[in-house]
Amino acid sequence: MNGGNRMTELATFAGGCFWCMVTPFDRMPGVTKVTSGYTGGHVENPTYEQVCSEMTGHAEAVQIEFDPRVISYEKLLGVFWQQIDPTDSEGQFFDKGQSYRTAVFYHSDEQKLAAQASKAALQASGRFDKPIVTAIVPAGPFYEAEEYHQDYYKKNALRYKMYRKGSGRDAFIRNHWGMRKDETTLRQRLTPLQYEVTQNNATEPPFRNEYWDHKGEGLYVDIVSGEPLFSSKDKFDSSCGWPSFTKPLADAAVKEETDLTHGMVRTEVRSGQGDSHLGHVFNDGPGPDGLRYCINSAAIRFIAKEDLEKEGYREYLSIF
Structure with missing residues (x-):
């Protein structure tokens, strides 16, 4: 064609x-x-x-x-x-x-x-x-x-x-x-905060995390599985103190679960394959769908545009 x-x-x-x-x-x-x-x-x-x-x-x-x-x-x-x-x-x-x-x-x-x-x-x-x-x-x-x-x-x-x-x-x-997780290996690979966030649904402090105001071009991937989750092109400053995105790279990249903890009704966001806790999604974003994916920096890793090919993400270069 x-x-x-x-x-x-x-x-x-x-x-x-x-x-x-x-x-x-x-x-x-x-x-x-x-x-x-x-x-x-x-x-x-x-x-x-x-x-x-x-x-x-x-x-x-x-x-x-x-x-x-x-x-x-x-x-x-x-x-x-x-x-x-x-x-x-x-x-x-x-x-x-x-x-x-x-x-x-x-x-x-x-x-x-x-x-x-x-x-x-x-x-x-x-x-x-x-x-x-x-x-x-x-x-x-x-x-x-x-x-x-x-x-x-x-x-x-x-x-x-x-x-x-x-x-x-x-x-x-x-x-x-789903990713077969070995707790001992994960604890060796991840920092204590990364482990608590991704495996035990913890939340990192706002404004004191790696990517809340990060401006580089590239992908954000699951810190555990490496699966691509978000693009810098969809990142925006929400003034909430955590990295925020208007949408995931693909709908299958994340899954949503109802979260009833802390006396609230929220929608939790988890990675599609690794099943890592990422954060939550809210209906107050600036994009066409009105969504704000509020994500913990400890749950993701940034890969710069110039490093995508050598890290095995060549197909995502077309985004940029």
């Missing part, structure tokens, strides 16, 4: 409910579009109701337009595997039926080989004690889903979060892909 001077490719994945398969890829560097739709069946222009009836042969899927100069197909595959139960041939979580099956729909021989290699590597890793049953099949016609289903997580945020949690997907991902 060639849009002007920009070369993009397509990746198509089925991972159960397509609402839940948009957020892991949306806003990733190099990803230009994520579309929910139907593919793999025999009925032209199917509707959601037809697909759910299990009479069309189609699966709910997402089609991702990406720039391979920024993000590799292999990286997208890695994200895909971490969103699904690849051992379930009956569907995904509490959604059962062939319309909720998992599959990689490849668009080229190169994608086919990459998908086969990643599937074999996952099986050999021993992470799952059952066979990986996710199909790797040629891509066919992709039918865009109804507008109601596009970016559902943005349009119906509360219902989406309740659905994800209730489906069992989040618990499965946490159990199989």
